[in-house]
Amino acid sequence: MIQLKNINVTFKQKNKKFHAVSDVSLNIKDGEIFGIMGASGAGKSTLIRTINLLQKPTSGEIIINDKNITIYRGESLRRLRHNIGMIFQNFNLAESKTVFDNIAFPLKIAGKSKVEINKRVRELLDLVGLASKSKEYPSKLSGGQKQRVGIARALGNNAKMLLCDEPTSALDIETTASILNILREINEKFKITIIIITHQLEVVKAICNRVAVMNQGRIVEEGLVYNVFTNPKNEYTKKLLKHSSKFELPELLLKSIKGPIIKIKYMGETATEPILSNLSIKFNVTFNILHGKIEYIGDLPFGILYLNIKADKDIFTKVIQYLKDNTYSVEVINHATT
Numbered sequence: 001m002i003q004l005k006n007i008n009v010t011f012k013q014k015n016k017k018f019h020a021v022s023d024v025s026l027n028i029k030d031g032e033i034f035g036i037m038g039a040s041g042a043g044k045s046t047l048i049r050t051i052n053l054l055q056k057p058t059s060g061e062i063i064i065n066d067k068n069i070t071i072y073r074g075e076s077l078r079r080l081r082h083n084i085g086m087i088f089q090n091f092n093l094a095e096s097k098t099v100f101d102n103i104a105f106p107l108k109i110a111g112k113s114k115v116e117i118n119k120r121v122r123e124l125l126d127l128v129g130l131a132s133k134s135k136e137y138p139s140k141l142s143g144g145q146k147q148r149v150g151i152a153r154a155l156g157n158n159a160k161m162l163l164c165d166e167p168t169s170a171l172d173i174e175t176t177a178s179i180l181n182i183l184r185e186i187n188e189k190f191k192i193t194i195i196i197i198t199h200q201l202e203v204v205k206a207i208c209n210r211v212a213v214m215n216q217g218r219i220v221e222e223g224l225v226y227n228v229f230t231n232p233k234n235e236y237t238k239k240l241l242k243h244s245s246k247f248e249l250p251e252l253l254l255k256s257i258k259g260p261i262i263k264i265k266y267m268g269e270t271a272t273e274p275i276l277s278n279l280s281i282k283f284n285v286t287f288n289i290l291h292g293k294i295e296y297i298g299d300l301p302f303g304i305l306y307l308n309i310k311a312d313k314d315i316f317t318k319v320i321q322y323l324k325d326n327t328y329s330v331e332v333i334n335h336a337t338t
């Protein structure tokens, strides 16, 4: 378990103190994939860098497996860093070294023998699917391949933890998916705890178990990814997620519709039940589907549907009640009558 306790990081900027990270406390469990999202400048990179003490916190403690690592220096810090791999948006590979030598580098630093290094680098190359590229230089690799090298290098000394700072932000959608698959695989296979900073909400939805939202140095919201995405509590989170799914009814359409518009949220199991066909059979009403979408967050469905129902007042009230009983939430948006 990684515990961050009241972490503060301040920088001096033009003789003024700047709080990059303010009083952040977080518990990250062994074996989970934990996401951190937030706007540029929120302090995400600064925060993640405190976990391996690349950035020393101004105050606060980092406890890993009940050991206060904040006080580590020299040899103990070096050993700690073997257990914590890190990958970056721009891969940070040594351009003058081959793929093999890039991956071998931290193993050499750790004092492994040539035989051990050879064996381990081969294993790692297989793991990330780059066995055929071992003699290439980074300039000959695609972005996705470079990140695979980055992952292999980070895991070399059997890291228990992988810190990822925007690992897929420089990659296209398909390559992103393949890197996420590798991350998921190493998480499942080797039980490696993964902390991933990203501004790509899709990445959080695809692989994270829990997520924290950062704004201006502070964690403003934290929880299971499904809960945070379907039911954000904090205003900043709501703003951040507004653009994540095309769940809003287009403004033009909203204006042109006469009569009430019903907005239904489906969650979990209710997202896959035949509520609409039941509705028309039970109440004998007709409706237009104006807009709708179901998406999956992790393995769980979440959906929104906008309906325009023509019915007299009595039936309409019953319909709303039925929907309220059978979906997560119901909202009547435009309450003018036809």
Ligand SMILES: Nc1ncnc2c1ncn2[C@@H]1O[C@H](COP(=O)(O)OP(=O)(O)OP(=O)(O)O)[C@@H](O)[C@H]1O
Residues within 6 Å of the ligand: 011, 012, 013, 018, 020, 038, 039, 040, 041, 042, 043, 044, 045, 046, 047
């Ligand atoms: N070494 C430093 N010295 C002074 N200020 C710094 C230093 N490192 C970061 N900062 C400032 O701290 C703030 C947070 O930076 P940080 O890189 O952690 O943000 P971020 O959330 O990772 O942003 P991005 O999404 O753009 O990577 C920024 O305003 C940045 O200018």
Ligand SMILES: [Mg+2]
Residues within 6 Å of the ligand: 044, 045, 046, 165
């Ligand atoms: Mg950053």
